[in-house]
Amino acid sequence: MSQIVVEPDSCKGCELCVNACPQQILGMTKKLNSKGYFYVEVAEPMRCIGCRLCCITCPDMAITMNVHGTMYHYFAY
Amino acid sequence: MSQIVVEPDSCKGCELCVNACPQQILGMTKKLNSKGYFYVEVAEPMRCIGCRLCCITCPDMAITMNVHGTMYHYFAY
Amino acid sequence: MAKKLMKGAEAIGEAAVQAGCHLFFGYPITPQNEIPEYLSSRMPQVGGAFVQAESEVASINMLYGAAGAGERVMTSSSSPGISLMAEGISYCAGAELPVVIVNIMRAGPGLGGILPSQADYFQTTKGMAHGDFRLLALAPWSIQEAADLVQDAFDLADYYRNPVMVVGDGLIGQMMEPVEFYEDRQPIKELPPKTWASTGWKRDRPKAIINSLFLDPAELERHNFHLKEKYDLMERDEVRFATYGAVDSADVVIIAYGTVARVCLSAIEALEQEGIKVAMVRPITLWPFPYKAVREVASKAKDILVVELSTGQMIEDVRLALHRPRPIHFHCRLGGMLVSPEEVIDKVKAIKAGTSEEVQHA
Amino acid sequence: MAKKLMKGAEAIGEAAVQAGCHLFFGYPITPQNEIPEYLSSRMPQVGGAFVQAESEVASINMLYGAAGAGERVMTSSSSPGISLMAEGISYCAGAELPVVIVNIMRAGPGLGGILPSQADYFQTTKGMAHGDFRLLALAPWSIQEAADLVQDAFDLADYYRNPVMVVGDGLIGQMMEPVEFYEDRQPIKELPPKTWASTGWKRDRPKAIINSLFLDPAELERHNFHLKEKYDLMERDEVRFATYGAVDSADVVIIAYGTVARVCLSAIEALEQEGIKVAMVRPITLWPFPYKAVREVASKAKDILVVELSTGQMIEDVRLALHRPRPIHFHCRLGGMLVSPEEVIDKVKAIKAGTSEEVQHA
Amino acid sequence: MQNDVIMAGFGGQGILLIGKMLAYAGMQDGKEVSWLPSYGPEMRGGTCNCTVVISDKPVGSPVIQNPGAVLAMNLPSLEKFEADVRPGGYLLINTSLIERACKRDDIRIIDVPANTIAQDLGNPRGANMVALGAYVGATGAVSMEQVEAVVRQTFAAKPSVIDVNLEALHKGYDLGREFAATASGGAAS
Amino acid sequence: MQNDVIMAGFGGQGILLIGKMLAYAGMQDGKEVSWLPSYGPEMRGGTCNCTVVISDKPVGSPVIQNPGAVLAMNLPSLEKFEADVRPGGYLLINTSLIERACKRDDIRIIDVPANTIAQDLGNPRGANMVALGAYVGATGAVSMEQVEAVVRQTFAAKPSVIDVNLEALHKGYDLGREFAATASGGAAS
Amino acid sequence: MPEAVFVRPDSLSDVSTHYCPGCTHGIIHRLVAEVIDELGIRDRTVGVAPVGCSVLAYNYFDCDFHEAAHGRAPAVATGIKRARPDLAVFSYQGDGDLASIGMAEIVHCANRGEKITVVFVNNAIYGMTGGQMAPTTMPGQVATTCQMGRDVDLVGHPIRVAELISTLRTPAFIARASSHSPLAAVNAKEMLRRAFTYQVEERCFSLVEVLSTCPTNWGLTPAESTEWLEKTMLPYYPLGVFKTPDGDDRAPLPRKP
Amino acid sequence: MPEAVFVRPDSLSDVSTHYCPGCTHGIIHRLVAEVIDELGIRDRTVGVAPVGCSVLAYNYFDCDFHEAAHGRAPAVATGIKRARPDLAVFSYQGDGDLASIGMAEIVHCANRGEKITVVFVNNAIYGMTGGQMAPTTMPGQVATTCQMGRDVDLVGHPIRVAELISTLRTPAFIARASSHSPLAAVNAKEMLRRAFTYQVEERCFSLVEVLSTCPTNWGLTPAESTEWLEKTMLPYYPLGVFKTPDGDDRAPLPRKP
C-alpha cells in the first residue's frame, strides 16, 4: 500500500498535484503554511493508488511516497 | 559579330577566362601590366562566338564585349 | 504639457520620443526594463519602430545602422549590457555617429546584483572600449533632470556626431517623480542637416560611407587628431555642474553626482541647521568632468569629501582637478547598498573632528 | 634551453605552454593571429586543447569555464576583440578567476587599422568594463620580456585569483628576437592548491560555485570590499618598472612603456652623446602604475615628457603621480604611425630650448 | 514640512498602487513628491515596499532610512521596518494579518484592521484603500480631496469599483483621524 | 656597433626569409638582433619588407627610420626607401628588375643583378640568396660562416637545394666584398 | 517497513526554491537530479547555470556549479569540458538565454560536438526580467514588450531550437520534451537520461528542449498554464527525438537546383 | 555602331579591387551591382560591408554604404531598414563573419523577417586574416588553425547556413548558388535577382549563399580552386532554392514522439 507524505512548508499551493491526481483525493487546506501559502493535503489516503503522478508533477518536492509491501509500477520512472 | 575588349591594366592574370572560353581563344601575354601581372589577350578574335563566358567569369571586369549587328543570346543574363 | 507623475524609466522613454527619436533598439535587463517596455508601445504611436534586439551587441549595432541612416536613435541597458556594447560604441565613435545610450547602473562586477551603483564611472568616463575616443556623459539626479538631459543628449550627439551616454542608477530608473515636458523645446545647439548620412545616393552629395576603418595609418592618424579636436571642444564647451551650499566658506566640500548628490544635499541641509557649513559640487557631465569648478570650490574649503557608490573611481578626477595636494576624504557604499544622509552627516562630523582618515595615494 | 629566434606571437604562445597552460581559446584577429596558429598545433603536442572559438565573447567565457575548473588558460586578441570580452572579463574578476589575456593592441577606435597602437591604455588600466574591478596589466618591451611576463602572468593570476592582461602592440606580436626559456623556472609566488575550483564535488571540501552574483546587497558589498583589498595588495606588492639614463640629474625624464620605450631609449643614448641628460621611467605594470617611481625620478628632473601611441591617456596617471604641478610635455603618433628616435630627440631638444608647449589641463 | 512614509506588504496587496496614489495626490496638492519602489531580489514571492516623500521643498533623498511613518501590511514588513520609524512617527499596523504588537513606545502606533474592514464592506481587495485612508487621516500628508480625485481617476476604467473603494478609503480615513484626534500628543510625547 | 637594414620587395621574392636568416646568423654570432616585418594594408598583392637590426648592445628601436642599408628587390621598394638610407649607408639595388638608377650621391650604391645571377646559376628562385650574400659581403654585418650554417639549417628538409643556394649566396657575397674592397671610401666620402 | 519510492534525489539540495508557485523549473530540476543520481555521476558532474530565473540553480543542485554570463553557458561548459574531459558537464538554460543572446554559442557548441548536455527550458517568455517577449514567444502571446501580442509580421515567428540545431551535420542527440503534465515529465526524464548517457559514453553533444510554464508572466494560474502550454505550444513545438548520433542528415535539401 | 553588351554595371565603381587574382569576390560584386542596376534601385540602395576580405566593398559599389563590425552586418542592416524602410538594404558577408561570430545576428535578422537581402560569400576560410579555419571549412581542409586538416571529431562538421536558416518559420527566400564557373555565376545572378526583388516587393528577408574561392589561402591556383570547389564543396553544399516566402515549413519533424 502506498503512502503519500506532504511536507506542508515545502508546498507553494500551486494545485498542480490536485489536478494531476487520477483519484481526485488531494485538496487544499484552508491553513497558511510558514511561507504564506495554502498547502495541499491528502483527503482520502486509502484511495491512493500509488501512481506517483502527484509526486512527479510537484515542482517543489513537497510530496514524497512510501510503499508498504509490493507495488505494481505503472511506468518506469 | 562580337568583339571582346580586354583592359590590360585591369587584368590580374588569374586565367579564369582562359579556362572558361569554349573556343579556347584566350591566352596570357608574356608582358607584365602596370600591376605586375601577365595579362590576357584574345588570340583569335574572329573565332569568338560571343558567349560572354569570359566576361562573366572575370572577377575584375577586365573583359567587356561589344556586338556589331544582331546576336543570339544563349542565356538571359 | 502639464506635470505628470512618471517612473524614471518611462520619463526617459518619453523624453526620447519628445526629442524626435523614433527608433529604439534594446534588450531587457533589470533595472531598466520599463524603458523598452514603455517604448514598445509608444514608438508605434509615433510611427516609429521598437525592436527588441537579440542582445546588447546587436542593439548597439542596430543603432550604428539607424544613426548612419540619419535618424535619431536610442538604446538603454544596465552595466553588463553596456559592457557588451563596448566594441559597438567604439565603432560609433570611430564612424562619428550620433547615438544616445542610457546606462541605468547596477552593482558589479560580473552579474553582481540589480541594485543601484555608480561603479561604471571609469567605464563611462575613461576606457569603455579600445581606441582613442570619448563619450559625452550626462548624469541626472532627478527624474525631471533625466528627462531634460535625455533630450539634450540627442542635440549634443547630433552636434558633435558622437555617442552620448546618460548614466543613472537604479533609483533613476525605478523612482517616480513629477515630470514636465515643454512643447516648444528648441534644440540646444544649431544642428546642420545630416548630409553625411547614408540615405541612398542620388549624386547630389559625396557618397556616404559610414565607416571607422582607415587602412592607411597616416589617414587614421589624421582621423584620430580630428576626433581629439572634437573632444577638446567638448571639454571647453560642454562641462556642466551645479553647486550647492556654502561654496565660499565651506568647512567641507562634497563632490557627488546622481542620486547620491541628493542624499548629500539632505545631509548638507541638516548640517547647516547644526551650523556646519558644507558645500557641494555636483558634476552633471561626468565627462567632460568639471575640473575647474571642483578646483575653485575646493580651494575655498578646508576638506574635500567624495561620496560615491563605487570604491572611489571619481577620486582620480577630483585629484586631477586639484592643482596642489589637498586632504580628500571618501565615503562609499557598494554592491547595491545606498548612502544615507545620516552616514554623510557622520562622515562630515568625523572630518571636522579629525577622526576621518584621508584617502592615501601611491 | 638555448636561445631561439622567435616571433613575438610564437614566443607568447610558447611561454604559456612553458607556464603549464594547456588550454587556449581564441578567435583570429590581426596582428596576433600567430598566437592561435602556433598554439593550434602546439597544444595537442602537450596533451592540451586548442579551440578556435566562434567569437571573442565565446573565448572569454570558455576561459571562465576552464579557469573555474582549476586549469591554467589563456586567450589573446587585439583591440576590438578585447572590447568584446569586456563583460566576460568583468565576470572573471567578479568570480575571482585566474585567466591570462593577451592584447596585441592595434589602432582604433572602431575597426581602425591593424598597425601598432597604445590607445587601449585607459581600457586596460581603468574602465574596461562595468563594476569595481581591476586587471593586473603587464607591458613587455621585447620578445624576451613578453615571454617572461606571460609566464609571470599565470603565477600572478593564480595568486590573486584575478585576470591578468599582457599588453603589447603590433611590434611585440610581429617582431622576431632571440628568446630563452628556462627549464627550472619556479613560480614567482607561492601558490596554494585551487580548492575553490569546480572539479566535481566529492564532499571533501565545500561545494565549488564559480559565481559573480550576489543578490543580497550587503553580501555583494562585502565581496566588493574583499576585491578592493586584493587590489590594494597588488598596488602595494606588484608594481614593476625600470629606469634608464640619468635618473638623478636629468634635464628631461621620459615616461614611456612597451616598444615606444625602446625607441625612447635609442633617443636617450643619442642625446647622451650630445651631452643632453635624459632619464626614463618605463612602467612594466600599467596597473598598478609605478606612481612612486615616476614621482621620485620626476622630482629630480626639470621637465617631464610622456611619449605614447595614444592621444595622451597615460598623462593622467603621470599627473596623478606628481604631488605638485610640473611641466608635462607630450609626444605621440596615432593610427598605426610609429614614434621614431629622431622625433623624440627633436622633442627633447625643443623642451630644452623652451619651444615645446606644455600639456594644458582643465 | 516633509511627510515621508514606507508602505510595505506582500506582492499582491496593492502597496505600490496606494503609494503611487499618495504621491499623485501630493503632486496635485502642489507639493514636491517622490515615489520609490523596492526592486530586486526580495521582490519575487516575498514582500515589496515603496517609499513616498511629500515635501514643500524639492525632495532631497528619495531613500528614507528613518521615515516619519511606516505602513506595515503584513508581518515580515513589520519586522523589517518597525525599528526604523522616526521617534514620534507613525506606525500603521494591519492587525487583520499581524497578530503581534509593536514593542516600541516612542512612536504612535495605529492599529488598522484593513482586511477585516474591507471584508466587512464586501470589498476584500480594498484593504489597501483602507490603509491609505488611515495614513492620510492620521498624518494629513495630503488633502483627502485630492486622494478622492486620484481614486476616481485610477479606477476610471472600472467605474463600478470607484464607490466601494472610496468607501474603504473613508473608513480608513475616519479611523486615522480619530486616532490623530484622541492620541495627539499621546504615546510620542 | 649596430648594423641595420631594410630589405624590401614583392611578396613572393623571399624577402622575409633572408631577413630572418640574417637575424639568425647574427644571433649565432653572439649579437643582439631583431627582425621586424611590415604587416598591414600594403601586404596583400603589394610589397613587403622587413627591418633587421644586428647590434653589440641590446637593440633599441626595432623600427629604423634611416637604416644603414636598404636592399631593394623591386622598383616600388626602391622608390619607397631610397631616400631613407643613412648618409654613408648602403643601397643594394636588384638591377635585374629595376631599370632606373638611384639619384643620391651620399650613399654607397651596389648594383646586384640578383635574378640574372640566380638564373645563370640555374636557380631562378635563388635571387634572394644572391642579395643576402651581397649584403653580407658588403657590410660584414655577420660572419659568412654563420650564414652558411643557417642556409644549411633552413633547407635541411630539402638537402637538394642547399648547395645551389650556398652557391647563390657566395656569388652575391663575392660581389659585395668586391664592392667593399674597391669602393671603400668611395661615393660616400 | 515502508519503502521510500519517491524521495528527493541526492543531487537536489534540500532547500526551497525561489521559483513561483507552479513554475515547472522545479520539476525539470528534479528530473535532471534524478538522472544524475541514477547514472551515479554526481561527484563528477559540474553544472552551468544561466542568467534567467534559474540563475540560482547552483543553490538547488548538489554538485559543483558555474554561473555563466547571459547566453554564454555553452561556452563556459566548453571551457570546463575541454579542461577536464573526465567531468560530466551540463548547462541549464532558458529560452531568452539560449535562443536569443546565446544563439551563436549554442549553435557552435553543438556544431563542435562538445560532449556536454544542454537542458533547454523553453517557457516562451523572459521570466526573470518580468515577462518580455522571447524568441520563442507564441504568435499573439502578450508580453511586456509586445503588449498587443506577438505580431509575427513585425518580429517573426517563434524559433524552434530543436529543429534548428538538428540540421547541423555534427552527430548529436536532440530532443524536445515537456513538463506540463506528469506523463510529459516522465518522457522528459527519459530524454534527459539518454542525453546524459550519450555524454557519459563520450559519444556526442546532447540537447533536450523542455517546454515549461511561467504562470507569473503568462498571467495564468498554474493549471491554466498547463492547459495553455498544451493547446498553444505543443502544436508548434512538437515533442520527440529530432536527431540521434547515428541518425542520418536532417538538413533540408534544396527544392530545385 | 557596336552595341556594348557586357560592360561595367553603373553600381560598380570603376576602380581595381584589392582582391587577389582569381578571387571570386570580384564576380559576386559584379553580379550584385548588375542586379541593382537592373532593378533600377541604385539611388536608394544602401550596402553593409562586413569585416573580412570584402571590408572595402564600400569602395567598389557605387552606392551609400556602412562598414559594420565583424559579424554584425545583419544588425546594422536592421537599423538602417527600420530607420528608412524606403531604402533597399543589403549586407555582404563572409563565412567567418556571418557563420561564426555573427551567427546570432543572422539567425535573428532572418527570423524577425527584416526586409533586407544578405549576400553570403562562403569561401570555406577566413580570407582576410590569413587562412584560419572557418565554420564552413571542409573536413580535412588545411587551414592555419588546423594545420593537419579539419578534424571533424574535434571541431565538428562544416555549418550549412542556407539549410540552417531555412528551418526558421518566418517567410523568407533562401538559396545557395556558386561563383566557380560562368554558368554557376549566371545562376547566382538569378538567385540574387530574386532575393533583391523579394525585398523591393517588401515581401521578406532574403539570403543567397554564394560559394566562392580563396586561391590565396587554399594554396591553389584560381583554376585549381574552381575545381576544388566543384569537387569538394558542391557535394556538401548543394545548390538550389531552399525556401521561398510562400513555401511550406522546412523544419524537420521529430522522428518519434
Ligand SMILES: Cc1ncc(C[n+]2csc(CCOP(=O)(O)OP(=O)(O)O)c2C)c(N)n1
Ligand atoms: C548581458 C545581459 N543582458 C541582459 C540581462 C538581463 N536578463 C536576465 S535574465 C534574462 C532573460 C531570462 O529569460 P530566459 O532565458 O527565458 O529565462 P527564464 O527566466 O524565462 O527562465 C535577461 C534578459 C543580463 N543579466 N545580462
Ligand SMILES: Cc1ncc(C[n+]2csc(CCOP(=O)(O)OP(=O)(O)O)c2C)c(N)n1
Ligand atoms: C571583433 C573582431 N574579431 C576578429 C576580427 C578579425 N577578422 C577580420 S576579418 C575576419 C574573418 C574573415 O573571414 P570571412 O568572414 O570568411 O571573410 P573572407 O575574408 O573570407 O572573405 C576576422 C576574424 C575583427 N576584425 N574583429
Ligand code: SF4
Ligand atoms: S500517488 Fe496517485 S493516486 Fe496517490 S495521491 Fe498521488 S496522484 Fe493521487
Ligand code: SF4
Ligand atoms: S504540486 Fe506541490 S507545491 Fe503544488 S500544491 Fe501540490 S504539493 Fe503543493
Ligand code: SF4
Ligand atoms: S565571348 Fe565566349 S568565345 Fe568569345 S572570347 Fe569570351 S568566352 Fe571565348
Ligand code: SF4
Ligand atoms: S579572368 Fe579577368 S583577371 Fe583573370 S586573366 Fe582573365 S581577364 Fe585577367
Ligand code: SF4
Ligand atoms: S517568473 Fe516564470 S519562470 Fe520565473 S520562477 Fe516565476 S513562473 Fe517560473
Ligand code: SF4
Ligand atoms: S585572401 Fe582569399 S578571399 Fe581574400 S581576396 Fe585573396 S583570394 Fe579573395
Ligand SMILES: [Mg+2]
Ligand atoms: Mg524563458
Ligand SMILES: [Mg+2]
Ligand atoms: Mg571566408
